[in-house]
Amino acid sequence: MIAKVIVDIATSELDKIFDYKIGYSGAVRGSRVIVPFGRFKTEGFVIETSEISEFPDDKLKSIIRVIDEVPALTEENLALAEYIHKKYHSSMASVLRLFLPSEMRTGKVRKKTANYVSLAEDIAVESMLSSIRKGADKQVAVIKYLQKNGKTKASILNETFSASSVTALKNKGYLVVTEEQILRTPYKNLDNQGGRVLLTNEQKSAVESVILSDKPTLIKGVTGSGKTEVYLQLIEKTILSGKTAIMLVPEISLTPQTFSRLRSRFGDKCAILHSGLSAGEKFDEWWRLRSNEATIAIGARSAIFAPLENLGIIIIDEEHDQSYESETSPRYVTEEIALMRAKLSGAKLVLGSATPKVESYLKAKNGEYNLAVMNERVNGKPLPEIVIADMREEVKRGNISPFSLALKAELQKTLESGNQAIIFLNRRGYSQKVICRECGYVAKCLNCDVSLNYHKADDVLKCHYCGSQYHMLTACPECGSVSINYSGTGTQKVVTELNELFPNAKILRMDNDTTQNKEGHFKILKEFGEKKADILVGTQMVAKGHDFPSVTLVGILDADMSLYFSDYRSGERTFQLVTQVAGRSGRAGAQGKVVLQTYSPKNPTLTASVNYDYESFYNREVAVRKASYFPPFSHVVRIMVESEDESLAISTLKQAFEKAKQVQENYHSSFIYFDRMKSPVKRIKNKFRYQILCRIKDDYARIEDEFYSIANGLTSKKVLCYVEVNPSTMN
Ligand code: ADP
Ligand code: ZN
Ligand code: ZN
Numbered sequence: 001m002i003a004k005v006i007v008d009i010a011t012s013e014l015d016k017i018f019d020y021k022i023g024y025s026g027a028v029r030g031s032r033v034i035v036p037f038g039r040f041k042t043e044g045f046v047i048e049t050s051e052i053s054e055f056p057d058d059k060l061k062s063i064i065r066v067i068d069e070v071p072a073l074t075e076e077n078l079a080l081a082e083y084i085h086k087k088y089h090s091s092m093a094s095v096l097r098l099f100l101p102s103e104m105r106t107g108k109v110r111k112k113t114a115n116y117v118s119l120a121e122d123i124a125v126e127s128m129l130s131s132i133r134k135g136a137d138k139q140v141a142v143i144k145y146l147q148k149n150g151k152t153k154a155s156i157l158n159e160t161f162s163a164s165s166v167t168a169l170k171n172k173g174y175l176v177v178t179e180e181q182i183l184r185t186p187y188k189n190l191d192n193q194g195g196r197v198l199l200t201n202e203q204k205s206a207v208e209s210v211i212l213s214d215k216p217t218l219i220k221g222v223t224g225s226g227k228t229e230v231y232l233q234l235i236e237k238t239i240l241s242g243k244t245a246i247m248l249v250p251e252i253s254l255t256p257q258t259f260s261r262l263r264s265r266f267g268d269k270c271a272i273l274h275s276g277l278s279a280g281e282k283f284d285e286w287w288r289l290r291s292n293e294a295t296i297a298i299g300a301r302s303a304i305f306a307p308l309e310n311l312g313i314i315i316i317d318e319e320h321d322q323s324y325e326s327e328t329s330p331r332y333v334t335e336e337i338a339l340m341r342a343k344l345s346g347a348k349l350v351l352g353s354a355t356p357k358v359e360s361y362l363k364a365k366n367g368e369y370n371l372a373v374m375n376e377r378v379n380g381k382p383l384p385e386i387v388i389a390d391m392r393e394e395v396k397r398g399n400i401s402p403f404s405l406a407l408k409a410e411l412q413k414t415l416e417s418g419n420q421a422i423i424f425l426n427r428r429g430y431s432q433k434v435i436c437r438e439c440g441y442v443a444k445c446l447n448c449d450v451s452l453n454y455h456k457a458d459d460v461l462k463c464h465y466c467g468s469q470y471h472m473l474t475a476c477p478e479c480g481s482v483s484i485n486y487s488g489t490g491t492q493k494v495v496t497e498l499n500e501l502f503p504n505a506k507i508l509r510m511d512n513d514t515t516q517n518k519e520g521h522f523k524i525l526k527e528f529g530e531k532k533a534d535i536l537v538g539t540q541m542v543a544k545g546h547d548f549p550s551v552t553l554v555g556i557l558d559a560d561m562s563l564y565f566s567d568y569r570s571g572e573r574t575f576q577l578v579t580q581v582a583g584r585s586g587r588a589g590a591q592g593k594v595v596l597q598t599y600s601p602k603n604p605t606l607t608a609s610v611n612y613d614y615e616s617f618y619n620r621e622v623a624v625r626k627a628s629y630f631p632p633f634s635h636v637v638r639i640m641v642e643s644e645d646e647s648l649a650i651s652t653l654k655q656a657f658e659k660a661k662q663v664q665e666n667y668h669s670s671f672i673y674f675d676r677m678k679s680p681v682k683r684i685k686n687k688f689r690y691q692i693l694c695r696i697k698d699d700y701a702r703i704e705d706e707f708y709s710i711a712n713g714l715t716s717k718k719v720l721c722y723v724e725v726n727p728s729t730m731n
Contacts, residue, residue, distance in 0.1 A: 020062060
């Protein structure tokens with residue numbers, strides 16, 4: 001038998017498929033194998049087996065060995081991989097890598113095992129004890145200990161008694177040693193979250209609606225309407241019917257509560273997959289799923305590739321979240337993969353959000369998706385009242401602090417009543433740009449064409465694209481002036497000012513700088529959840545689905561920030577963000593409040609969000625996008641060219657443009673826009689960036705295919721050319 005093996009060479013963008021003899025290795029479709037490759041050995045995946053090869057028998061080498069006890073990739077995984085390979089025009093090797101924890105491929109992690117010791121069963125304990133010579137008290141103690149406690153880890157016995165006495169007993173044949181796997185379990189010390197609840201009527205009909213429909217279901221439920229409980233019920237029903245489940249959340253480290261609710265309901269049946277785990281934890285959780293020991297996978301977008309068979313349901317929570325789009329190759333959209341995976345395995349697909357993507361809601365309205373709506377909060381209280389603070393008025397009044405008078409007053413009230421507040425702002429660091437007031441010089445990163453951010457705690461300038469750090473300026477390098485201005489407001493500055501306003505309040509800060517390590521988010525959220533602080537200040541991270549019963553006030557410092565991104569989705573982002581952050585307030589007994597600070601209080605997106613009026617936001621947004629041909633009424637496609645060599649980037653762009661132009665001429669009437677230019681950020685990590693930008697309204701599938709092959713054809717070691725479709729960030 002012959003195996004077709006995809007050789008897993010990390011640096012190669014192209015698939016290398018070779019025939020090997022299976023011999024006695026036992027390899028089957030889906031096996032990971034070690035094969036001879038040139039003068040070396042390398043890893044590969046068997047993607048096909050057959051009786052014959054085009055190559056003569058004596059030219060074929062044999063597989064050296066199979067790596068895992070069972071094939072790492074299931075039939076369904078392989079079918080899904082094939083789909084992704086075709087759809088995103090990525091190499092099979094890079095697609096297959098998505099299905100395994102990266103550490104597994106390098107062979108650096110293995111099962112962790114330990115030796116356990118118990119008493120031999122065929123010898124009576126009395127005769128063991130009577131045979132031991134006088135003075136060997138430790139041996140007696142070991143036997144008695146094992147008699148009482150049963151099987152014990154060898155290392156514990158050795159430490160408690162002595163290695164020599166244990167060895168002596170072993171030599172007598174009194175002890176049996178077994179090697180057993182030790183599971184490395186992530187987040188062991190999570191709190192138990194909540195018991196079983198009686199579903200509200202809205203929750204019940206949402207569950208039923210999902211079960212009855214054979215289409216994917218969009219659950220549009222206001223914040224606090226109990227969507228998570230609906231997911232749990234659906235998962236429970238799925239598991240009871242003998243099937244498995246995948247639940248995706250935007251960023252697992254930000255939503256420990258969801259995971260702990262799942263774990264307290266389903267125990268060891270759920271496994272967590274996410275990049276923040278240690279290599280060993282990832283490995284063990286992955287294998288628990290692959291071996292069907294765990295039947296529920298929870299994680300961020302990559303958990304869509306969980307090695308589960310017999311899948312019954314896929315749930316995508318907060319389906320509008322940007323984190324569901326991969327920004328590295330293969331650039332996939334999680335929802336597209338989920339749709340395909342659901343189809344391949346006959347599983348249900350559920351998308352949930354308080355603020356669905358315009359695309360998703362349109363699909364629900366068109367009947368492509370089933371729609372379930374939940375309009376009431378579980379606690380029966382109305383959604384928190386949002387009041388607008390017009391910051392132009394504040395400036396006129398001479399208030400130059402980051403807080404409006406309204407917000408200060410509400411904060412005061414909240415603290416006095418013993419409740420908690422969340423302050424949200426859109427940026428991190430102490431301030432934004434560093435500008436010379438005399439000549440206008442702006443400090444920029446040497447590797448990337450972006451301005452640097454000042455971080456007060458470390459007194460350094462940081463580049464948020466490549467992570468480079470620079471000394472803070474003492475004088476302007478251009479004109480020598482010492483009058484350097486840090487414009488803007490960041491989380492650190494807000495904390496400093498809050499400390500001055502409310503010296504007795506305990507304040508926590510959560511942003512990328514305070515949450516570098518694995519369980520950083522957990523720690524901060526846990527402390528806040530335990531009411532060890534009064535105010536939580538943070539960026540996007542505080543907007544996610546947290547459920548803190550004592551939070552009754554949310555302050556949104558700069559609601560405008562995201563309105564002015566040069567992106568057709570900036571309105572949608574703003575609406576989603578405001579709704580999400582506001583939704584953190586008043587989730588339990590007390591009515592919540594939100595103060596939204598803005599310089600453009602009349603902006604229709606903001607006024608819609610203040611009234612929680614998704615429909616009017618949606619209607620307006622759809623009308624605008626339809627009239628101007630933006631997605632979902634067209635596709636925004638960007639062909640990117642990146643290279644450290646600027647002239648190579650430019651010449652490649654020219655070639656790409658010539659080829660793309662032919663496509664554009666062939667499908668002339670399908671294009672709304674077509675041009676080439678420098679990318680908005682002209683250089684990142686020392687790579688120059690150029691782009692072709694198009695907007696395509698018809699014949700999209702055919703044009704897309706041609707663009708992908710243009711990009712793949714121009715990619716080489718020195719220059720990278722790739723296609724982005726409706727990219728979520730346009731740097
Ligand atoms: P959402 O995900 O829609 O924002 P959650 O699922 O987090 O809402 O629910 C909000 C709160 O209400 C949680 O604390 C949850 O435990 C609680 N909850 C949900 N459903 C019920 C119910 N049927 N009865 C009582 N409490 C519930
Ligand atoms: Zn200057
Ligand atoms: Zn940089």
